[in-house]
Amino acid sequence: MAVTIKSYTTAQLEEFIHSEAFKHLPDYPISKQRAISHINNPRADKDDVILYLAMLDNKIVGYRLLLVENIIHKGTTEKVAWYSCVWVDPNQRGLGIAKKMVDAALKDWELKIVFQGPVKASKQLYTKDGFFKQVDLAGIRMYARFDFKTIIKNKQPGWKIALPFVGVTDKLLNVFGDVLLNLRTPRFKAESKVLYVNEIDEELNAFLLKHQQNSPFKRAKEELNWIMKYPWVFSAPTNDALGKNYYFSSLSTDFRVFMIKLMDNEKQVKGFMLLQIREKQLSVYQTYLEDEKVAEAAQLIYQFVKTYKLNTISLFQPQLVNYFNKHTTPFLYKKPLTRAYFYSHKLAHYFEEEQLIFQAGDGDMVFT
Secondary structure, X not given: OOOEEEEEEHHHHHHHHOOHHHHOOOOOOOOHHHHHHHHOOOOOOOOOEEEEEEEEOOEEEEEEEEEEEEEEEOOEEXXXXXXXXXXXXXXXXXXXXXXXXXXXXXXXXXXXXEEEOOOHHHHHHHHOOOOEEEEEEEEEEEEOOOOHHHXXXXXXXXHHHHHHHHHHHHHHXXXXXXXXXXXXXXXXXXXXXXXXXXXXXXXXXXXXXXOOOOOOOOOOHHHHHHXXXXXXXXXXXXXXXXXXXXXXXXXXXXXXXXXXXXXXXXXXXEEEEEEEEEOOEEEEEEEEEOHHHHHHHHHHHHHHHHHHOOOEEEEOOHHHHHHHHHOOOOOOEEEEEEEEEEEEHHHHHHHOOOOOOOOOOOOOHHXX
C-alpha cells in the first residue's frame, strides 16, 4: 500500500486527542499538553491545518506539526506557519514520507512557511527545490562551567560507556571552577529596578510594541501570556508513560521560563527579557532593551548563571552579543554561534525589501 497523508485542523486536533483512538496509539504524534497549547494559540483559527500524519497500513509512520503565526507589518497581517517537530519511522525510510508531508503543508499553506534550521541530514529536503531562502542570525555561546559529558554525548554517541567517568571529571573540575566563577562574578546592585512577572500588562505591552518595528511576528501581550500559560514541557524528576511512545520533549528535570521587566529610578519600563533554563542551559529569548539597560541585563545574566549553576548561555540579541564580545566575562570560554532561519520565496519581500529580522524567541524555540 502507498503512504497517505492525513491532516488535522486545530478543531479536529482537539477532538483527536480526546478520542479513544488517540489513547490507544502505539506512538503519539503529539503530547496532550502540546496539543492544548496549539489549540489555545491566539493566532490560530479552528480551520488552520496544523498536524499531518503519514499513514501506511493504518499505522502512523510519520508526523509533522506546524505552529500558526502572523507576520504583522505596516498595518497588515499575513498568516503563516512555522515548521515544528517532524518524525519518520526509521523502519520506513526511503519512501519519501518527509517530502510528502512537506509538500502537503506547502500546498495547504500556499507556500507561507518559515522554520528554524533543520539538522544537516534533512536540510536538502527543504532547500533543493528552491522554495526556501536562508538567513543566519549571529549570536554567542558562553561556557560558564565544565560540561564535557554533554558535549561528548551530543558529538560522540559511540562513547556512551565513558560518560559516567566524564561526568565525575566535570564535577571535580567544577568544584574549583565554581569558586572562581563566584569570585569573578560582580555583585548585582539593581534589584530595585528588576521585576519578575508572570503575565504582560498594558504598560509592558506598550513597551514591547514600541521596540518591535523590525520584527515580523511582533509577539506581545496576548502571545507571551499564552506562552507562559500553555507550556509544552513540564519539570519532573523522572520520565513518564508518555516518554516511551512520544519522540519529542514533554518532560525535563529542570525547565523554567522567566519574564523580567527592567526599570529606571522612576519605575518606567526600559527593558524586557524572556529567559529559559533547561537542564543547566540558559537561552535568552524575546529581549528588548534601551541602551542604558544593556549592561544591567548582562549583569542579571551573570546572576542567573551563578545562582542556578548553569553550564552554557546562548543568546542572539544584538546589543547583548556586542556587549559580551567586547567585555571580559567571568566565564570559561565564549564562541560565535549561528542559527539558520528559512522562509519561502513567497515571503521574501518581508525579509529582503522590508528588512524584517528573525529573533531568537521566534517560532517554537521558547517552548522547548
